[in-house]
Amino acid sequence: METPGLRSPYVKTCGIYYVARMLDKIRLRASAQLPEEYHPNLGKGFDARVVTFLEMDYISIVERVNQGGTDDEILRWIFVRGRHPRDEEIEIWNEFLRKRGWNDDGTETLIRRKQESGFADRDDVQTSFDYIEADEGRPTGGKAVS
Numbered sequence: 001m002e003t004p005g006l007r008s009p010y011v012k013t014c015g016i017y018y019v020a021r022m023l024d025k026i027r028l029r030a031s032a033q034l035p036e037e038y039h040p041n042l043g044k045g046f047d048a049r050v051v052t053f054l055e056m057d058y059i060s061i062v063e064r065v066n067q068g069g070t071d072d073e074i075l076r077w078i079f080v081r082g083r084h085p086r087d088e089e090i091e092i093w094n095e096f097l098r099k100r101g102w103n104d105d106g107t108e109t110l111i112r113r114k115q116e117s118g119f120a121d122r123d124d125v126q127t128s129f130d131y132i133e134a135d136e137g138r139p140t141g142g143k144a145v146s
Contacts, residue, residue: 023065
């Protein structure tokens with residue numbers, strides 16, 4: 001389902017995948033524009049992985065986002081209070097996220113979601129990011145956006 005204002009997981013903030021999407025979900029929920037189907041997983045899944053990677057807690061990030069600011073400003077705030085990963089750590093993180101669901105312990109979940117969404121026959125949906133792209137009406141294929 002396409003949701004205006006909700007960016008692709010491939011969009012990078014300060015070089016890191018998925019952060020922009022998590023911040024979008026927080027902002028959209030605060031403005032009552034995030035579809036209900038997203039609500040149960042807020043702060044879970046990839047959101048939780050980002051929060052853990054940055055050594056922060058989700059509630060603090062929500063509070064900071066609700067104060068306003070750009071993605072870069074918020075992430076820099078997180079870097080000061082949580083952790084600021086080195087470039088090599090960001091590269092490893094990005095590759096882990098980009099390939100999640102492809103021949104790993106997330107594969108079973110990806111297969112189930114593809115079946116539930118009518119994507120079982122879509123060979124282009126190979127990763128969790130591909131699934132998100134397809135589910136939200138964007139082309140798959142891992143086109144990173146900075």
